[in-house]
Amino acid sequence: MRPSRGSSARTPKLVRCDRVGERIETGVALRGREADQVAEEGRVRPLAARVRRDPGKVEQRAFFGGRELELIRGEAGRRRDLVTGRTQPLVHEWHAIAVSKAPPYSAAAVDVVRLPGGRSESDAVAVEEPLEIRINGEPVAVTMRTPGHDEELALGFCLSEGLAPRGAALPEDLAANTVEVTADEFSSATLKRNFYTSSSCGVCGKGALEAVAVEAPRVESDLHVNADVVSALPHKLREAQVAFEATGGLHATGLFTPEGDLLCIREDVGRHNALDKVVGWASRAGRLPLADAVLCVSGRLSFELVQKAAVAGCPLLVAVGAPSTLAVELAADRGLTLCGFVRDRRINVYTEPWRVSG
Numbered sequence: 001m002r003p004s005r006g007s008s009a010r011t012p013k014l015v016r017c018d019r020v021g022e023r024i025e026t027g028v029a030l031r032g033r034e035a036d037q038v039a040e041e042g043r044v045r046p047l048a049a050r051v052r053r054d055p056g057k058v059e060q061r062a063f064f065g066g067r068e069l070e071l072i073r074g075e076a077g078r079r080r081d082l083v084t085g086r087t088q089p090l091v092h093e094w095h096a097i098a099v100s101k102a103p104p105y106s107a108a109a110v111d112v113v114r115l116p117g118g119r120s121e122s123d124a125v126a127v128e129e130p131l132e133i134r135i136n137g138e139p140v141a142v143t144m145r146t147p148g149h150d151e152e153l154a155l156g157f158c159l160s161e162g163l164a165p166r167g168a169a170l171p172e173d174l175a176a177n178t179v180e181v182t183a184d185e186f187s188s189a190t191l192k193r194n195f196y197t198s199s200s201c202g203v204c205g206k207g208a209l210e211a212v213a214v215e216a217p218r219v220e221s222d223l224h225v226n227a228d229v230v231s232a233l234p235h236k237l238r239e240a241q242v243a244f245e246a247t248g249g250l251h252a253t254g255l256f257t258p259e260g261d262l263l264c265i266r267e268d269v270g271r272h273n274a275l276d277k278v279v280g281w282a283s284r285a286g287r288l289p290l291a292d293a294v295l296c297v298s299g300r301l302s303f304e305l306v307q308k309a310a311v312a313g314c315p316l317l318v319a320v321g322a323p324s325t326l327a328v329e330l331a332a333d334r335g336l337t338l339c340g341f342v343r344d345r346r347i348n349v350y351t352e353p354w355r356v357s358g
Contacts, residue, residue: 105147106243106250106267126249128269132178133157134171135186146243146250146268147177152280153273154179159283160276160308162215168280216307219335221291221315227358229260231345233296234320236262241298243267252298253278255290263293271299272308279312289313301327301340310334316355318342323350 105127112123126146133141133154145153151168158165163183171180237254240262244250251271255264255278266277275297282288295314297305300321307330309317317331318339328350331338337352349356 102243102246103148107247124246126243126247126269130177132175133181134178135163135165135181135183137180138188140188143270143273145270145273149266149277149281150179152266152277152284153268154181155280155283156276156278156308157280158183159279159288160215160311162311165283216310216313216334218333219291219310219313219315221313223258223292223294223315224355224357225258225294225316227347227356228345229258230294230316230318230339230356231342231347232260233294233318234298234342236260237265237296237298240265241267244298250274254296255282256294256296258292258294271297271302272304274298275305275308279308282312291315294318296342300324301338303327303330306330306334306336306338310336315352 107124108127109122110125111120113120128144129147131143131145131147131150131153132139133143135158141157143153143157154168155165158181163186165181165183168179168181171178233254233256236256237252238244240254241250241252244252244267250267250269251274252265252267253271253274254262256262264278264281266274266281268274268277275295278295279288282290282293287293290309290312291314293314294316295309295312296318298320301317301319301323303324303326305319306317306323306327310330314336316337316339320343321340323331323338323340328338330336331351335352337355338350339347339356340350341348347356
């Protein structure tokens with residue numbers, strides 16, 4: 001690699017990380033170019049480009065509208081290498097800098113021992129923290145989630161529970177990990193159970209289909225989507241999962257147009273939270289009901305995900321995984337088209353197949 005002018009030192013090499021623990025030396029400099037530009041050349045991936053460097057010689061400086069990472073050459077007056085763009089640097093504790101588009105609050109560095117070999121390294125894992133949801137000042141729910149888009153999560157959660165929230169914001173007391181929702185005609189008596197949720201199962205304990213029928217009218221959308229568009233959605237969703245790329249530990253939900261264009265994607269340790277965040281985004285954007293859109297989720301299809309899609313008025317729910325019996329029953333009852341095992345140009349359509357053509 002060409003050294004800087006006035007210096008015989010070699011420019012630090014970038015390391016491409018396709019998966020956690022895999023490094024491929026490239027020797028590609030990012031000087032004067034966006035990380036995306038280099039990635040388009042197929043030479044280095046912006047999601048996990050790493051520069052090996054003594055952490056004592058690394059300086060981070062924040063700028064309005066973006067961040068710039070400077071690698072100090074070590075002597076005053078000498079030329080500096082710049083890694084710039086819309087990337088968010090995450091400084092590991094020992095020997096490397098990870099440059100990732102994943103939001104900094106979605107991943108954290110931890111120590112790991114890799115076997116065989118017993119090699120000690122730093123690894124990125126998904127962040128999971130509790131979020132308290134208050135409605136008109138009254139705590140009603142605690143959910144384990146990945147921080148980020150918390151107001152959307154609170155709105156989507158309330159909508160899926162049959163409430164009519166007007167807005168969500170940080171509470172006046174600025175309590176950490178808390179969102180305040182305002183809603184008309186809300187009474188805690190309408191919530192008949194304790195809303196404690198976990199990232200594994202979400203809001204558990206929904207009993208009968210009749211409860212969902214009260215919250216969500218039957219979806220009557222005449223939306224038609226080409227089968228080729230449907231089969232491509234999981235791949236498009238996966239390509240947009242920047243936090244999953246860094247950690248391998250997050251679910252995702254994407255909202256797509258009938259032509260397959262991505263409108264919104266959200267990631268979270270809980271698949272139910274990811275869907276709530278998308279519904280909350282749609283609520284803020286004035287897009288509810290989702291009569292002319294398609295939802296795609298990264299995992300299996302549970303009863304609860306179908307419930308949330310039905311409440312949002314979405315006619316077509318797509319997943320790479322399998323549905324449960326209750327998910328299929330609810331989709332049929334509410335008029336949703338349910339597509340599972342969507343991969344390798346194959347689709348299993350369990351309900352309302354007339355919406356998928358071709």
